[in-house]
Amino acid sequence: MNGGDELRDLWSSQPPFGNTKGEEIMALVQRKTKRFERMIMIRNWTECLAAAVVTVAFSVLAILTGDALTRTGAVIVAASAAWIIYYISRHGKANLSVDPSQSLTGYTQALLKQYDHQIKLLRSAKYWYLLPMYIGLLVISAGGLLARTRTVGLSWHDLGGPGFYTAIFAAIWWLNEVNTVKRLRKQRDRLLSMTTIS
Amino acid sequence: MIAGAAVEARSTGMESRQRAMFLRLMAEYEPALRRLAAAYAEAATDRDDLFQEIAVAIWQAVPKFRRESSERTWLYRIAHNVSISAAAKLRRIERKEEAMPEWFDHASTASDAEQALLRAEKRRLLIDCIRDLPAVDRQIILLHLEGLSYAEIEEVSGFSETAVATRLSRVREKIRQKIQRKRVSRQ
Numbered sequence: 001m002n003g004g005d006e007l008r009d010l011w012s013s014q015p016p017f018g019n020t021k022g023e024e025i026m027a028l029v030q031r032k033t034k035r036f037e038r039m040i041m042i043r044n045w046t047e048c049l050a051a052a053v054v055t056v057a058f059s060v061l062a063i064l065t066g067d068a069l070t071r072t073g074a075v076i077v078a079a080s081a082a083w084i085i086y087y088i089s090r091h092g093k094a095n096l097s098v099d100p101s102q103s104l105t106g107y108t109q110a111l112l113k114q115y116d117h118q119i120k121l122l123r124s125a126k127y128w129y130l131l132p133m134y135i136g137l138l139v140i141s142a143g144g145l146l147a148r149t150r151t152v153g154l155s156w157h158d159l160g161g162p163g164f165y166t167a168i169f170a171a172i173w174w175l176n177e178v179n180t181v182k183r184l185r186k187q188r189d190r191l192l193s194m195t196t197i198s
Numbered sequence: 199m200i201a202g203a204a205v206e207a208r209s210t211g212m213e214s215r216q217r218a219m220f221l222r223l224m225a226e227y228e229p230a231l232r233r234l235a236a237a238y239a240e241a242a243t244d245r246d247d248l249f250q251e252i253a254v255a256i257w258q259a260v261p262k263f264r265r266e267s268s269e270r271t272w273l274y275r276i277a278h279n280v281s282i283s284a285a286a287k288l289r290r291i292e293r294k295e296e297a298m299p300e301w302f303d304h305a306s307t308a309s310d311a312e313q314a315l316l317r318a319e320k321r322r323l324l325i326d327c328i329r330d331l332p333a334v335d336r337q338i339i340l341l342h343l344e345g346l347s348y349a350e351i352e353e354v355s356g357f358s359e360t361a362v363a364t365r366l367s368r369v370r371e372k373i374r375q376k377i378q379r380k381r382v383s384r385q
Contacts, residue, residue: 007370010321011343014233022221025228028250029220029257100255100279101262101272103356104337107279111286191286194333 047085054081058136067147073139080132087128091121108195115188122184125176134169138162216260223256223273230344231277237328237340238281239288248284255280271353274341278354282333327373335369342366 055078062074098110141162148154235248255276263272328336334355341351348359357365 007324007339007373008343008345010317010324011233012345013317014236014321020224020228022224022228025224025253026217026220026257029253032250032254033257098283099259099262100276100283101259102279103275104279104282104334104354105356108282111283187286191283194282194286196332 047088051081051085054078061140065143067143069143069146070140071143073136073141073143076136076139077133078136080136083132084129104195108191111191112188115184115191119181119184119188122176122181126173129176130169130173134165137165212261216257219260219263220257223260223269224253227273233344234274234277234281234340237325237336238285240329244288248281251284252277252280267353268350270346271350274344274346275354278337278340282337285333323377324373327376330376331369331372335365335372338362338365339369339373 058074058078058081062071062078065071065074098107098114100107102110144161145154145158148158231252232245232249235245235252239245239248256273259272259276263269267275328339331339334357337355338351338357341354346354348362351357351362352359355362
């Protein structure tokens with residue numbers, strides 16, 4: 001079983017895998033490529049639209065509100081949404097595709113670099129994504145709570161809003177920094193162990 | 199307007215060349231690419247997905263092919279690189295070491311049907327052993343099994359011919375030992 005030729009015989013004696021027509025494969029490939037491009041386009045548009053909605057909504061709030069603290073918070077949130085889109089477009093899509101026609105070493109290095117970049121981006125999401133918007137919302141809440149203190153007084157119900165968005169932000173933080181980073185690290189380690197030359 | 203039409207005609211020409219080259223490559227290499235996918239992914243759906251991923255990568259790479267290397271080595275380089283990154287993403291399913299069937303060592307007394315089963319079992323074992331190899335070794339042995347010369351393997355993997363020869367003999371030995379261990383575990 002250790003002879004190269006016997007291994008080769010065994011290998012080439014595999015029953016023919018698939019007999020798909022070239023045209024069918026090409027149709028499938030084109031479908032997949034188009035679907036992928038459409039998915040990326042939809043994702044980009046969704047991101048931009050969401051950011052635009054947040055920016056417009058909080059800009060309107062900043063204009064309409066009479067409270068200085070609420071206005072400050074609204075301006076922070078509006079600016080944060082625009083900042084997030086800028087940051088993602090500037091840093092998020094770097095090295096999206098790695099040329100697979102290079103040598104294994106070059107390809108592995110490029111993939112590792114890509115993993116590191118994604119991990120770094122996700123680990124820092126709390127600073128560039130969550131924190132600015134969270135601070136803005138906290139300032140808005142502080143404005144609202146202070147206004148209520150002056151008029152009807154505070155109750156436990158008033159903490160519902162801040163509690164709700166804090167939970168949402170905590171969930172986003174967990175998904176990014178704990179869950180996704182853990183998955184990416186595992187993939188990175190697996191790639192490294194697969195390609196390490198002994 | 200004329201410039202626009204010229205650009206359109208050129209892009210149509212490029213696309214038809216891309217189509218022609220892709221179809222030719224698939225006609226020639228589909229079985230080899232599917233065998234390669236099987237050496238990286240165990241489940242049938244994963245193998246199919248991987249083959250499709252390789253096909254997509256080849257389709258996208260065709261317009262950038264500059265004939266700096268042979269078509270065959272260029273294609274295998276893409277296929278292996280895509281397979282490696284896909285294998286890193288796949289959740290590794292721990293397989294229990296399976297004992298070899300009783301008839302594995304008794305080929306001489308086996309009937310034709312048993313012979314066929316024996317050969318299929320040996321093949322399965324070989325593929326299992328290849329799947330367990332590190333990517334570099336896996337790449338080298340697969341290219342060798344697909345009939346590439348040492349020079350072509352050098353072109354794909356980036357290792358010198360001497361290094362390829364050394365690694366290949368070590369990989370063969372590894373496979374032999376693995377098969378041996380499976381036999382021992384049965385006894």
